[in-house]
Amino acid sequence: LYGRMIFMRLSTSALLWVIVKDEIFVLLSFAWRLTEANLLTYTLPRRLLGRVMVRSWRLRLALLLRGLAELSWVRMIYWYYCPSTRAIVDGRARLSNRSEEMQKTHACMKIADEMLLVPIGQVMQQQGYTPSEICKLSCKACAGANIDKHKELLSEVMADISAVYQQIFEHVQQLHGRDLRNLLALESEHCYEGKLMPDTVARTHLGNGIEPDELASQIAPINRLCAEARIVQRRLKEAVAAGTAWACVERSPEEEAAEEEPAVARSTREPITMAEYMLGAIPKERIPVNVAMCDEAFDPGVMSEQGLRQRASELGASIEKHGRGPIYHRMRDIAVVILMYYHPIRLMGALEEIGRWFKVIEIENNFQSPTTVGWRDVRVLLELQINGRRQLAQFRLQLKAYDLARQAAEKHLLRIHDSLRQSEDATVRRQHAAMSNFIAFLLNSSKTLTELHEYDANLMDG
Incomplete structure (x- = not known):
């Protein structure tokens, strides 16, 4: 019932406590049964036990109760009311912030949560700051x-920003419920041993302890990184809007946009308010784009050398490691183009088109794991070759509704x-x-x- 991987994580005392705790739970919830029969049902598969020719009443009772305990609706009820789940629901706080009594309860209930396919440790690690x-x-x-x-x-x-994103999420859910659920179910993919694969597939074939490959651009001086990033940025924009003036203009995040001139405007469409968009309005087109790749694109510009130094310093990426000095080549967002969509199904369909244009080395679905205040997008990491050197770039795939919500936030x-x-x-x-x-x-x-x-x-x- 607990599984081989769970037994491997338990000390003798922890295993004993799990058994005792479970006996108390079963005694109160279902009926009385003896520990030796209970141990037998835990350590042997139920199908094997079902073939036992001579069954004692204790074994029959244990098998019956085990069958009840394995019913999905019983598991869900138990999972919902267990202390571990309540701690997550009430506050989204880290375990270290809870009382000592709650921490002990977490330790006791962790095994039961894993039994119910709820890995509490992983869930707690993914919670953002309160x-x-x-x-x-x-x-x-x-x-x-x-x-x-x-x-x-x-x-x-923070509460106001969270409310804005929650309002947009509910709006998209109301309009495109089924397609949004499919987008939420889209699995992130990372490179493992040089191959792009979904995380669950990697854990199944390579083991639970496998870590994604460390991805970075080829090491180079900061001025060369920025120069090559400008070439990469142009290639990204050519894939989005080939042959247009928008694709040829070089921008940086620091400079102001000349919105009255479509050729140098950052966005391929005219501005629109959130209220207008939620009523069904669509922004007017400035620049024609590759409709298989996006509905609308935005060019945030390539980081300048000064901007890259500041960004690296903020993220702690300029700390010396192994004597190699600043590691700017690890920055993934030197060259970025934002792609926007009016419908979740269009966003998912664009992944295939991006794969035809570029080598995709990572797909991070942040609709599954939004930020602390609720921001969601899909980030696609690309690998390009510039003069025989590897350069990373990024497409950020967003729903137009979320982009407008970000402006309000x-x-x-x-x-x-x-x-x-x-x-x-x-x-x-x-x-x-x-x-x-x-x-x-x-x-x-x-x-x-x-x-x-x-x-x-x-x-x-x-």
Whole structure:
């Protein structure tokens, strides 16, 4: 019932506690049964036990209760009401933030959760920071400045942003329920031993402990990385809108867009408000695009050398490792093009078209694991060859509704920035930019807790 992998993780005392705990549960829920029969049903397959010619009443009772316990509806009821599940539902908090009693309960119930196909350890690791944790880390980022009065504002802004994304999610769910469910079920794919495959397939064929390959551009000076990234960016845009002036214009995230000139505008379509879009309006076309690849595209521009240094510093990627100096080649978003879709099924269909144009080495479905405040997209990592050198680039696939929601959410973030700029504390004003970047990183992060802690440590060391 528990499975070989679960038994391998248990010490003798832990196994004994699981058996005792389960006996108490069965005694209260179903009926009394003896431990020796219970142990037999745990350690042997039920089909094998079913062939036993001479059955005692104890074994018959144990088999009957085991059959009841394995019913899917019984499992779901048990899973829903177990303390481990309640801890996840109530607060999305990390285990270390819970009381000692709750931590002990988690340890006791973890095996039962794994039995019910709910790996509690993995679920807890994937939870993002709570608002209170973000406030705490933001205070640390401000080097001890007195920003207590900003905590409440930060929590309010997070709640407002979450509400915006939740409203959009419900809107898309109402319009495209079935297709959205298919998108949510789309499995992420990573490279394992040089081959792109779904994560579940990799774990099945290569083992549960397998880790994805480490992907990076070929090592080069920062000026060469940026120069090659500009070539990559143009290739991405040529695939989206071949032969157009939009594909030829070089942009950077720092410069302002000349929106009145379609050739140099960042977006291939005219602006539209969220209210208009939710009523069914479609933005007017500026630049014709490859309709098999997207409905609309946005060019955020290629990072400049200064922007790359700042970005790498924020993410802790400039820390020296093995004496090799800054590792800018590990940055995946030097060259990025954002692709937008009006329907979930169009987004999923575009993956095949992207695969025809480029070598895909990773597909990360963030609709399954949204950010702390609810942002969702699909990120496709590409490998291109520039002058015989490997360069990484990225397509970010978004629903148009989420892009409009992001624009609305950014207005809420301005409340934090204005509050920090106008603070009476000089330290807060001096570190306004660094703290704003840190807050934005946390709000938009879907990283695991471990990775966020590493980022926090790198920030403090700096």
